[in-house]
Amino acid sequence: MKLIAWNCRGLGNALAVHGLLNIQKEEDPDILFLSETKMEENKVKGFRWKLGMTNCFTKDCNGRSGGLALFWKNGVDLFVRAVSRLYIDADVMENDGFIWRFMGFYGEPSSDKKDVSWHALRVLNVARWRPWICMGDFNEILLSCEKDGGVPRPQVCMDKFKEALDDCGLHDLGFEGDVFTWQNNSHTSEHYIRERLDRAVADGEWRERFPGYRVINGDQRHSDHRHVIVNTEDLYGGENTRPGATFHFEAGWVEEEQCGVIIENAWKLATQVRGEKVENAVKGVASDLWDWSKNILGDLERRIKFARKKLELRRRMPISAHIVGREQILKYKLERLE
Template sequence: MKEVNCRRWRNTLGFSGCFIVDSLGKSGGLMLLWKSSICVCIKSYSPGHIDCLIQEPDFAWRFTGFYGQPDISLRRFSWDLLRKLKRLPELCELPWLVGGDFNEICYDSEKLGGVRRSPSQMQEFRDALDVCELQDIHSHGDLYTWVNRRRADSAIFERLDRFVACLNWRLLFPTARANSLDFFHSDHRPICIEIRWNVSQNLLEHRKLKTLFRFEKHWLLESECSDVITRGWGVSEPHRPLVDHLSGCKLALQNWAANR
């Protein structure tokens, strides 16, 4: 990814802001684009990430574009980088969204075809996400975001691309939705996250929901409670880890309780 090409794409797509990490060898490089209406401050970068602060009128949050090492023997350095980013003093308390190509899967269910992934390899990825308190944002659409483009009997599909976020970010943007798009002449599907919000209303809800969560027994007396729990748990998405089911259930109950 060369800077001159990135500038051309920025102009073609109508973005005013652009930050580029040039390619190294066969690495594709990284690019972050944003509209003039968004206040973005780049905090750090490397061949594996671009970390930025997004300043809203009443609050700030953090986005990190991430690229995991394609070489398995070096992938632990990617997880070390993620942990280091988590610990940055001036940013660690902010609502945090991370997205990109992690070059790794969390579970066997995220791969179809080919040799089975090493359990320890997947566990290292899950451990890094747990330490950083990042939870998966399930993508709507096709589960697999990468394909090796081989014939049917040797095709491999994997979920390498995703968004993950800390609980504060999920509370701040409870209606955020990730979507898997078409391949568009690439072996990766783009992942698009939709963040629809009214700034003042979301900030108000965020302050309400950030208080300590307690399940109230009297909720069980209300007819809607069972449906709220079912939707939050995500019974139609059995491949999700238990912590995501619990978190989704908690968020659904908090939203419901705050808006009754």
């Protein structure tokens, strides 16, 4: 099973939606937790159909801040136990009847309120009787090496986070990829800050149940936070391919301006010019969409992937005025491509 947690930093603009749909398309998660949706419940639930994850549970935002959402696929046996502005707590049942606990977490961003986050974890731990994994944006680091730039984080703040995890029997699951999951997007190296705020933690029972788990810090998509991916099994032994060559309409196509034009032209050509029946006309539309996706969008996707790779390399380099400047240029080019 694949779990993803992402601080999306609002879903109210096209770039954010595009980033969300890309994550869904490329990673195909079974459970997806979003924090800082900054959107009301009814609007967030509208994403169920775009994501192809028709099960959804949300927590309303507070004005223009906060907001949580949990999506899961049909076939995933999930029951939401509790919700607050800081978390969504759920039970997941496996096919063999084994039940474990999934929690999507969003820590208090304000320094003077972080104790509220750690108190919430301890309270939830009191009622714990399932193997437990907790993932999301904790808005805190555990070690000084998890921050680069800016004022050093006070040791007492990191210690409080560690003590809360220890009290709950939760251990950091590590990661693959870049250590820093958040950056402040400053245009100058003097004010550039990056930190590891997003992570996955679990207790010993959960790790024993899923000894082959893998945690990956994903590429940044619109948000200044990376998404955190947890595979409960090692699924990367082989390439993830889609079976067969059957045509299927990609949800992301509707975001492309050319999509409607291609459908309209193909339909008119088949029905008005060739006089074909509806069944054959539909096949003609599908064929034209397939060619467009493969030859036009495919080339665009390759350029986007190359641009992301270059941007990722810059983000992993030591902070300097040159590197920060190059990062801003690459981000602008990537936004134009997307």
